[in-house]
Amino acid sequence: MQELLNYISSYLSSDQTPGGAGNFLWALIYILLVFAGLSVAVIAMNWLERKILAHMQVRLGPMRVGPHGLLQPFADALKLLLKEDIMPDEADKLIFWVAPFIVTLAAFTVFVVVPFGPTHAITDMNIGILFMLGVSSLSVLGIVMAGWASNSHYPLIGALRSSAQMVSYEVAMGLAVVSAILMTSLNQQGTGTLSMIGIVEAQQAQGTWFVFKLFPLGLIAFFIFAVAMVAETNRAPFDLPEAESELTAGFHTEYSGFRWSLFFLAEYSAMIAVSSIAVTLWMGGWLRPFPNALSGSTWNLVFSLFPGITFLFLAGMCFYSTARMPKHPYFRIQTAGLAIFGALLALIALVLFIPAVRVRIQDIYWFCIKVAAFMYLYIWYRGTFPRYRFDQLMKVGWKILLPMGLGVLILTAFFGLWSTTHTNLWHP
Amino acid sequence: MTDSKTFSPLDLDTPEKPYLDANELVINMGPQHPATHGVLRVILRLDGEKVLGLECVIGYLHRGVEKIAENRTYTMFNPYVDRMDYVAAVSNGLGYCEAVEKLLNVEAPPRAQYIRVILTELNRIASHQLWLGTHALDIGAITPLFYTFRDREEILKIFEKYCGARLTTHAFRIGGLQYETYNGFEQDVKNFISFFKPKIDEYEELLTTNRIWLERTKGVGVISGKDCIALGVTGPVLRASGVKWDIRKAQPYANYKNFEFEIPTGASGDTYDRYMVRMIEMRQSVRILEQAVAGIPEGPIMAKVPKVMKPPVGEVYHSIEAPKGELGYFIVSDGSTQPYRVRVRPPSFVNLQALDLMCRGQLVADVIAVIGTLDIVLGEVDR
Amino acid sequence: MVAKFKREYGSGIEPLTYVGQNYMVVDRSLIPEILQRLRDEEQFDYCVDLTAVHYPKREKQFDVVWVLYSFSRNERMRVKTQIADGESLSSSVSIWPTTNWLEREVFDMFGIKFDGHPDLKRILLPEGWKGYPLRKDYNILQQDSEWVQINLGIESGQ
Numbered sequence: 001m002q003e004l005l006n007y008i009s010s011y012l013s014s015d016q017t018p019g020g021a022g023n024f025l026w027a028l029i030y031i032l033l034v035f036a037g038l039s040v041a042v043i044a045m046n047w048l049e050r051k052i053l054a055h056m057q058v059r060l061g062p063m064r065v066g067p068h069g070l071l072q073p074f075a076d077a078l079k080l081l082l083k084e085d086i087m088p089d090e091a092d093k094l095i096f097w098v099a100p101f102i103v104t105l106a107a108f109t110v111f112v113v114v115p116f117g118p119t120h121a122i123t124d125m126n127i128g129i130l131f132m133l134g135v136s137s138l139s140v141l142g143i144v145m146a147g148w149a150s151n152s153h154y155p156l157i158g159a160l161r162s163s164a165q166m167v168s169y170e171v172a173m174g175l176a177v178v179s180a181i182l183m184t185s186l187n188q189q190g191t192g193t194l195s196m197i198g199i200v201e202a203q204q205a206q207g208t209w210f211v212f213k214l215f216p217l218g219l220i221a222f223f224i225f226a227v228a229m230v231a232e233t234n235r236a237p238f239d240l241p242e243a244e245s246e247l248t249a250g251f252h253t254e255y256s257g258f259r260w261s262l263f264f265l266a267e268y269s270a271m272i273a274v275s276s277i278a279v280t281l282w283m284g285g286w287l288r289p290f291p292n293a294l295s296g297s298t299w300n301l302v303f304s305l306f307p308g309i310t311f312l313f314l315a316g317m318c319f320y321s322t323a324r325m326p327k328h329p330y331f332r333i334q335t336a337g338l339a340i341f342g343a344l345l346a347l348i349a350l351v352l353f354i355p356a357v358r359v360r361i362q363d364i365y366w367f368c369i370k371v372a373a374f375m376y377l378y379i380w381y382r383g384t385f386p387r388y389r390f391d392q393l394m395k396v397g398w399k400i401l402l403p404m405g406l407g408v409l410i411l412t413a414f415f416g417l418w419s420t421t422h423t424n425l426w427h428p
Numbered sequence: 429m430t431d432s433k434t435f436s437p438l439d440l441d442t443p444e445k446p447y448l449d450a451n452e453l454v455i456n457m458g459p460q461h462p463a464t465h466g467v468l469r470v471i472l473r474l475d476g477e478k479v480l481g482l483e484c485v486i487g488y489l490h491r492g493v494e495k496i497a498e499n500r501t502y503t504m505f506n507p508y509v510d511r512m513d514y515v516a517a518v519s520n521g522l523g524y525c526e527a528v529e530k531l532l533n534v535e536a537p538p539r540a541q542y543i544r545v546i547l548t549e550l551n552r553i554a555s556h557q558l559w560l561g562t563h564a565l566d567i568g569a570i571t572p573l574f575y576t577f578r579d580r581e582e583i584l585k586i587f588e589k590y591c592g593a594r595l596t597t598h599a600f601r602i603g604g605l606q607y608e609t610y611n612g613f614e615q616d617v618k619n620f621i622s623f624f625k626p627k628i629d630e631y632e633e634l635l636t637t638n639r640i641w642l643e644r645t646k647g648v649g650v651i652s653g654k655d656c657i658a659l660g661v662t663g664p665v666l667r668a669s670g671v672k673w674d675i676r677k678a679q680p681y682a683n684y685k686n687f688e689f690e691i692p693t694g695a696s697g698d699t700y701d702r703y704m705v706r707m708i709e710m711r712q713s714v715r716i717l718e719q720a721v722a723g724i725p726e727g728p729i730m731a732k733v734p735k736v737m738k739p740p741v742g743e744v745y746h747s748i749e750a751p752k753g754e755l756g757y758f759i760v761s762d763g764s765t766q767p768y769r770v771r772v773r774p775p776s777f778v779n780l781q782a783l784d785l786m787c788r789g790q791l792v793a794d795v796i797a798v799i800g801t802l803d804i805v806l807g808e809v810d811r
Numbered sequence: 812m813v814a815k816f817k818r819e820y821g822s823g824i825e826p827l828t829y830v831g832q833n834y835m836v837v838d839r840s841l842i843p844e845i846l847q848r849l850r851d852e853e854q855f856d857y858c859v860d861l862t863a864v865h866y867p868k869r870e871k872q873f874d875v876v877w878v879l880y881s882f883s884r885n886e887r888m889r890v891k892t893q894i895a896d897g898e899s900l901s902s903s904v905s906i907w908p909t910t911n912w913l914e915r916e917v918f919d920m921f922g923i924k925f926d927g928h929p930d931l932k933r934i935l936l937p938e939g940w941k942g943y944p945l946r947k948d949y950n951i952l953q954q955d956s957e958w959v960q961i962n963l964g965i966e967s968g969q
Contacts, residue, residue, distance in 0.1 A: 053570075056571060057570070057571050057573075057574035057575075058574055058575065058578050059574055153453065153455040153456075154455070157455075157477070157792070236568065237568060237640055239568070240793075247792075382570070383570070383571050384569075384571060384634070385568070385569065385638070385640055386564065386567045386568040386569035386635075386638065386640045386641050386644055387567060387568025387569075387640070387644070387793075388568075388640055388643070388644070389643070389644055389791060389793045389794070390477055390791060390793060391791065392640075392643050392644075486934065486935065487933075487934060487935035487936060487937065490935045490936065492944060492951075494920075494945060495944055495945055495949075495951055496951070498947075498951075499951045530830055531830070533830065657856050657857050657882065658856075658907060658908050658909065659908050659909045660857060660858055660859065660907065660909030661909075671882070673882060678885050679885065679887075742829045742830065743829065743834075744829070744830055744832060745832060745859075745860075745878050745887065745889060747859070754859065756859060756860055756878065758860065758862060758876065758878065760864050768864070769864045769865075769945075771860065771862040771876075773859060773860040773878070777912065778909060778912070778913075780912075781908075781909060781911060781912050810935060811935070
């Protein structure tokens with residue numbers, strides 16, 4: 001018994017990821033936590049996308065299911081689960097069945113190496129970024145399988161578009177990633193790392209986010225990645241594989257119900273995954289703003305209060321909306337629901353103010369808030385951009401992003417070498 | 429003149445081999461497809477994504493409007509024309525009423541003419557707004573749709589206040605108008621003008637210089653003015669190809685000759701030019717509205733027409749500039765209360781013929797853009 | 812212009828005017844030539860419309876009407892000819908490509924055939940429909956119930 005408790009508690013003092021500490025139980029707990037957190041994030045994303053997009057388009061978005069449509073994602077999930085699962089007669093049954101699972105699996109497996117904090121990752125591989133890129137490209141396999149197995153024209157075209165698009169943007173994406181990895185080696189020892197945690201620590205050690213490193217090279221690499229990641233996830237303005245107006249729904253035209261919702265889930269978790277890569281590589285991962293310049297216990301305290309303040313702010317918005325709800329008996333339950341939701345957020349905020357919690361949670365908070373900024377960008381793109389045509393998409397990928405990526409890589413190598421040998425030039 | 433071989437019928441039989449082995453792919457777009465604006469069915473023959481040719485299959489919405497006309501009196505048929513181009517119902521009504529008036533040899537009084545012009549121009553704006561929203565949606569920009577629908581609502585409100593209907597208005601009667609304007613009609617129109625002017629800028633801000641929009645529309649679906657004339661394509665499509673022709677100017681009807689406005693033209697005849705032409709047309713419509721609402725004369729709104737209309741034996745062709753192009757009515761009277769034959773010359777039907785020419789050699793995504801830019805309404809194509 | 816044609820073709824052409832609109836009734840045999848000349852010599856480069864009218868009591872049952880417009884003259888002109896049931900006209904697709912669908916519609920609605928049309932088939936009604944709806948002897952409630960039964964699986968489409 002004592003041994004078991006030791007086994008459980010030993011991890012807490014080990015200052016490592018569960019994978020790194022070799023603690024199987026905690027790894028399992030982390031996996032469940034990440035999975036649950038991701039599901040909540042997808043649900044929240046679903047609601048937020050509808051609401052934000054709606055407000056960009058002078059409409060309200062979901063308003064009926066729950067206060068301000070808060071329960072809409074749950075209603076949708078329920079509907080999708082209860083829906084009849086249609087499989088076309090002519091479809092290749094096995095592949096049709098497997099495809100959504102591959103896509104979902106690829107999207108979720110990526111999170112094994114995503115570092116939410118110096119110790120908050122399931123594991124820390126020394127080839128973390130490679131693993132991430134590798135696994136996330138597996139999803140194209142699922143998409144091609146889905147399009148092929150549907151045995152129908154539109155999905156086929158959608159799948160072909162998708163594979164061509166993902167493969168070509170992966171090249172530019174890879175080059176951008178390599179230039180970021182190159183930056184990790186700009187230290188005294190001259191050794192770089194592929195580990196996700198190592199990359200963030202390198203940014204801390206070098207005292208700058210890589211997006212500002214060797215300005216503007218880091219920024220350009222980041223820009224290339226930011227464009228390529230939108231294309232990788234098949235989102236507007238690169239949503240050609242599922243271009244609704246052209247291909248009805250692209251590769252998942254023939255899918256319905258639960259299987260369709262898996263694609264949906266995979267799309268959103270892939271968005272979160274690539275945003276995580278971007279945040280880790282260029283935006284300092286879990287690091288709070290100015291960890292070196294504004295250090296000291298006072299600043300630490302100030303920044304560790306942010307998570308609680310954010311939730312308090314959200315709770316305050318809920319209470320404000322509660323006060324603004326129509327005073328009609330019909331809306332009584334909705335008003336109460338909103339108030340309860342606000343109270344829940346306030347409660348979370350209070351929990352986040354507890355010193356023991358806030359110290360542990362703040363890394364996760366900063367990571368999540370950065371990812372959320374990317375998610376907002378995704379929605380913003382969708383609200384403002386028309387869709388590229390296929391040849392233009394390829395042109396952007398091969399003729400603009402790829403040469404740019406190559407150039408940035410070479411220049412990074414060159415100036416990186418220079419800056420390490422002439423130490424006082426850029427970073428005194 | 430256009431080479432006639434471009435219009436040869438296509439060999440669109442499905443290849444005997446399974447499609448994955450064939451080099452060419454025949455795909456069926458519609459009649460249930462999100463971007464065919466109704467029940468248009470297009471059979472596309474593709475090489476990869478390149479369009480080798482296409483054939484339109486229409487008639488899914490055929491209601492036999494022309495046959496119905498022969499079995500109704502002149503007055504009774506009037507509401508039916510609203511159901512053809514249902515997004516520009518007022519224009520349809522104007523064309524029909526004026527054609528019958530010509531047959532009866534009466535003319536609507538000036539006050540009625542002014543109100544007709546106001547309503548028709550409002551309807552032209554509404555029609556272009558609907559086009560803009562759906563066209564942008566087809567190209568992937570989802571936001572303009574909601575902006576245009578928000579503003580179109582203001583026009584529909586004026587219609588609703590005037591005649592009680594929003595879409596199929598049946599606003600005009602043969603010989604003039606049935607209803608006098610409501611109190612505050614002029615003010616409503618004036619309010620709309622001042623409300624709408626900044627809104628056009630808003631639409632343009634979203635699209636006109638948007639890089640992706642430019643890439644998607646410039647050089648897409650090019651048709652020359654010569655081809656337009658040969659194919660009978662009219663309206664903004666013809667004007668975007670550089671032919672400065674608008675029936676409102678060329679053969680003025682109603683009292684358009686009293687108003688000052690310009691005919692916008694494009695240079696290259698591509699999708700972007702058609703977009704610009706329609707945007708400018710909306711501004712010109714606002715200009716006409718300003719002049720018309722300032723000058724509504726007093727007087728009767730109905731000419732002296734007999735209760736039972738029996739136009740003398742004869743035939744008449746009258747056409748107007750509908751938002752989509754030349755909308756013509758060919759009416760044959762045999763002296764009875766019912767028209768002997770009513771032929772509608774629908775602009776959408778004729779314009780749709782150009783789809784094949786405009787799409788050849790382009791990509792699938794361009795087909796969608798071209799269908800959108802032709803601004804067809806299937807209710808009018810199929811009648 | 813009309814006078815010139817009248818001089819050349821004599822009784823084959825009869826120019827008329829009604830409520831200020833010009834039209835000419837042309838003998839069926841002269842139609843291809845007249846249309847060609849109207850476009851080439853008189854710049855009627857835009858064929859607005861092509862339609863037909865059915866007069867069942869006449870010996871020559873159909874009036875076929877071309878509505879033409881000239882951009883350079885800003886003038887409209889209608890050409891009319893009479894043909895009997897079963898007779899055909901030569902297609903004017905080579906003169907104005909726009910008449911492709913217009914001729915198909917006339918064929919669809921009246922059953923008038925156009926020789927030389929590249930693809931003369933029904934356009935608004937489905938392939939295989941029996942009857943020509945815009946003929947006067949086609950009742951407004953009439954439909955091809957056999958077609959409806961086979962293709963839609965219902966007794967009546969109304």
